[in-house]
Amino acid sequence: MDTKYMTSGQLRRYGKAILREIELPQPFFVTALCDAIATQRGRPLYLHPLPAESGPDIPSGVWIATETADHIFYEEQTSAFHRDHIILHEIGHILCGHSMPHLADESGLSPGRDQTDPDVVRGALKRTSYTTEQERQAEMVASLILEKSNRMRDKPSSKHDRWLGSALGVIDD
Structure with missing residues (x-):
């Protein structure tokens, strides 16, 4: 299917x-989904907080594929619900098979290290090359995962997170 000009209905069907290709873990936790995807792909998937807050020049999340592992960087200075959505958006890129520039494992992102090199992460963030359509696809996958998982867990407890979930269309008011 040519995904360049998907309507919202086509995007939802896509x-x-x-999502028919994966089974959501029950009970649903984003970390459990990351583990399941790592197993499905046969390579580790690591989650890392971003070394700085997001802003105009730095997105709130990014997926970086090295030769041996996937790394998802996410903004830590936000609510748990928003953090989950950021991670799920990056998982959406992985599940959609979007291309991502690969980095050698010598880049400072190797799984054995507790810290990542902030300069490497900033450089990688600037190298992302997703199209607007790929962003829409990843966002749809993230929203559908949240929508489906919503039936498996309680609604967010904070007013802000309920508002955010409602705005994203993944929870009912």
Whole structure:
């Protein structure tokens, strides 16, 4: 299917087709989904907080594929619900098979290190090359995962997180 000009209905059907390929863990936790995807892909998937807050020049999340592992960087200075959504958006890129520039494992992102090199991460963030359509696809997959998982867990407890979930269309008011 040519995904360049998807309507919202086509985009939703595309996202649902992607999600038919995975089983959401029960109970649902983003970390459990990351483990399941790592197993499915046969390579580790590591989560890292970003070394700085996001802003105009730095997105709130990014997926970086090295030769041997996937790394998802996410903004830590936000609510748990928003953090989960950021991670799920990056998982959406992985599940959709979007291309991402690969970095050698010598880049400072190797799994054995507790810290990442902030300069490497900043450089990698600037190298992301997703199209607007890829962003829409990843966002749809993230929203569909949240929508589906919503039936498996309690609604967010904070007013801000309930508002955010409602705005994203993944929880009912």
